[in-house]
Amino acid sequence: MSSSLGQFTVERYCATDRARAARFQTAHAELLTPVFMPVGTVGAVKAMDPAEVSAIGYRIILGNAFHLQMRPGSELIARFGGLHKFMGWEGAILTDSGGYQVFSLSSLRKISEDGVEFRSPIDGALHFFSPERSIEIQRNLGSDIVMAFDECIPYPSDRPYTQKSTDLTLRWLERCQKAPLQPHQMLFGIVQGGSFAELRRFSAQQTASIELPGYAVGGLSVGEPKPEMLGMLEEAVGQLPLEKPVYAMGIGTPEDFVEFVSRGVDLFDCVQPTRHARNGQLFTRRGILNVRNARHRDSEMPPDEQCSCSLCRRFSMAYIRHLFVAKEIVAMRLLTQHNLQYFYDFMKGCRESILQGQWESFRRNWRENWLAGEAEDS
């Protein structure tokens, strides 16, 4: 049963909300959704060997056009046959357009209709990112899913500025669509619109009017209250075609996932599992554990008894706490492996419960366990 590039097959919709389980065909992997995509900013998921990411079960990771262009340069990676070959990753890759990073730079120099001029935070060299340049970089990288170059506005932003920026992102999307890609690559558009329901709807309608293999919602979880975040998500998703995958950029925690999946989101990425791990925080079936906590000092238990990761199968909290406190590098890796396993298992649980028509009870059970344990390390 081979499916063609970009084919999105919904296997089952939930009866009570917009949650769905689907398959999405990319050139390097068929993605089983809902799916979490680990973040491999500079061509490696932090602290992980690509083979370990794959061993957990992940078939797609993120790369970042901005960071990879700053160092080592997408042209160098292209000479190696693209990012897949450069980093030895056989699964699919989604690349950020660099928009988010460029607009976060303090050394941002000039923004115009054409694009953004800025200095590299690494060596101060002058760069210019435009829709065409971002796509060219992502073409060099050879990612499976290419993100449109968008303006990411700060929170809060007023309505006139948000309107202006939303329009600019839409014009940039049209330019992105005209820029050439490799045959195996697929462009996703990004819905913006800030905190204004009307602009979110407008942005989603206009973005959806351009026929693309998938659509993303950007500019969420940027500091706004959770109800507002979910409201904006609903406005956007409501205008997007049901027959295309939806990607919520930079989301989130397991608590977010259940809300977003319920509202029709299929793809997720977030630095939380990897960044939290390096800070000593473990996602478990009983909430978040802080490995530094003194109560773990002589605990013979693994972090999560139900977890199959390389840490939980072999080591005690006491040992991993010791390694972390002693600043041993391997601790970062073991904690990262665990968190990525947790995120993988969690998404697999979401998917299977949707397929079995048990999404509501999965959500409820997950939350009860999570909340029951969460107080332990606070």
Place this chain on the structure above:
Amino acid sequence: MSSSLGQFTVERYCATDRARAARFQTAHAELLTPVFMPVGTVGAVKAMDPAEVSAIGYRIILGNAFHLQMRPGSELIARFGGLHKFMGWEGAILTDSGGYQVFSLSSLRKISEDGVEFRSPIDGALHFFSPERSIEIQRNLGSDIVMAFDECIPYPSDRPYTQKSTDLTLRWLERCQKAPLQPHQMLFGIVQGGSFAELRRFSAQQTASIELPGYAVGGLSVGEPKPEMLGMLEEAVGQLPLEKPVYAMGIGTPEDFVEFVSRGVDLFDCVQPTRHARNGQLFTRRGILNVRNARHRDSEMPPDEQCSCSLCRRFSMAYIRHLFVAKEIVAMRLLTQHNLQYFYDFMKGCRESILQGQWESFRRNWRENWLAGEAEDS
């Protein structure tokens, strides 16, 4: 063919020097010598998962009584069934007595016939290490090879001080020998004697007069010129029994190994492969490569084409250089894996060439390749 604890079986002596290939039976592994023992100071070989150290082929690692006593404490590790179980290591473990670290402390408070009083560099708590206490800590840790508690003197030290210290170390060895060990543990004595041939001979004779399963030579490679180091080694080894294993503490580089193996040394440990890796330096069959060097920026070659490690089998110098320059944690691990594989392969080469009667040609070929390449990154 089972051999009993401490059995040391020389399989072949070299015809032209003191190099030899042997088997040494510890409780957790039979060691095939000459052997290199990776350093796992605080209960982990830096940047490595214990399973990876084992996968390379290593059957013995070091732990450090001083560091493990300071954190997390040997009593806690004893409650976990010892260091093997605490860190999930099934091979053998040799523990340093803590002498070297205690005498390196700037916060050293008081040295007496009885032992050394000092403050923990971690929390300032007062500690007292004596021969009996060091053995007790190592008994808690449950290591296979336990090192005597010795005084490590600075270089240079004058003859009166060296004489006095050598005598003290000998009296401490007698006390170590009387302290109880677990049945599977074996005590090694340590030859000191500084830079004085006569004291080295005296120390070795006196140490050898105590019947022990093995003997170490300490206080080498502490800043003295190489010819002096090798001279002191010869004075010591000349007085040690041929039928017991000899361990050169803290040695060294591959260039040292060929000299030490030729002079009858069987066991080695050193932080070089792991520490150099974290500094971006790779041991290869063509000398030491600096991964930062700009000439590796677009190199599609692995660091060492003849190496079977997880880095060289899969990645280019360009990718590993990129990860290292971008300060990705995984780079430290991949470089460490490589260096440990190199040290393992090198020792295996020593051993096999001795067994095949080709030690001299192995030494010569190794050196020619090493020197031919070494200039490349200078």
